[in-house]
Amino acid sequence: MTDPRSTTPHLERYYSKRASEYEKVYEKPERQRELEWLRHRIPEILRGKTVLEVACGTGYWTQYIAPAARRVYAGDINEAVLEIARDKPIARGKATFLKADAVTLDGVPPGCNAAFAGFWWSHVKKSGITRFVANLAQRLERGSVVAILDNQFAEWSSTPLSRRDAEGNTYQMRRLANGEEFEVLKNFPTPEELADAVRPVAREAHLEALTYYWLMVFTLK
Ligand SMILES: C[S@@+](CC[C@H](N)C(=O)[O-])C[C@H]1O[C@@H](n2cnc3c(N)ncnc32)[C@H](O)[C@@H]1O
Secondary structure (H helix, E strand, O other), X not given: OOOOOOOHHHHHHHHHHHHHHHHHHHHOHHHHHHHHHHHHHHHHHOOOOEEEEEOOOOOOOHHHHHHHOOEEEEEEOOXXXXXXXXXXOOOOOOEEEEEOOOOOOOOOOOOOOEEEEEOOHHHOOHHHHHHHHHHHHHHOOOOOEEEEEEEOOOOOOOOOXXXXXXXXXXXXXXXXXXXXXXXXXXXXXXXXXXXXXXXXXXXXEEEEEXXXXXXXXXXXX
């Protein structure tokens, strides 16, 4: 059986060490127009919902989703990013940050009717996507809306790919401010791969493909 956690201990360490510098990724000048659009689009999709946010990181998206949502339960594996997230200016009672594994989703509360995952899909091996989607769907109510945001590969803006493995997963070498380097799994799925991955659980799916980002929105059966 495929080990769905095979790359995550490494990812966990990388993002734990990157916590304080993580949000610099949202400062790239060429991406500002699309980010501005997404900061409005994503909360609109989740308006009034009880949202399960997967791998929430520093709460960058949580801070925009929470005012529109009924409530957000935002999980991440790393305390270092959750600490930053808990300092975000979010109204009391609108967001709960908790330690939760994105793969197993153990410990996330029942009763969510929406989900959001930002930049997590690309860190899941191709062989682990079906399980991730199935686990997520199982945690949500029927008819829930799910929004998945991730990167398009843009040669002039993205970190170059360092290698491709036998399964077709791609990797990047990432350098932290202190010079430490990590090889990080980062996949850039095709629209067909995305549609195939959600077909077993989705009633309908829609892909919004921008230059630097893609946003897939689907409704659970
Ligand atoms: C690319 S960041 C995305 C953060 C946030 N969603 C955003 O869009 O700004 C990936 C996040 O996944 C978290 N992570 C890594 N392995 C994880 C796991 N097994 N379960 C949950 N979160 C994990 C990292 O701590 C990091 O915060």
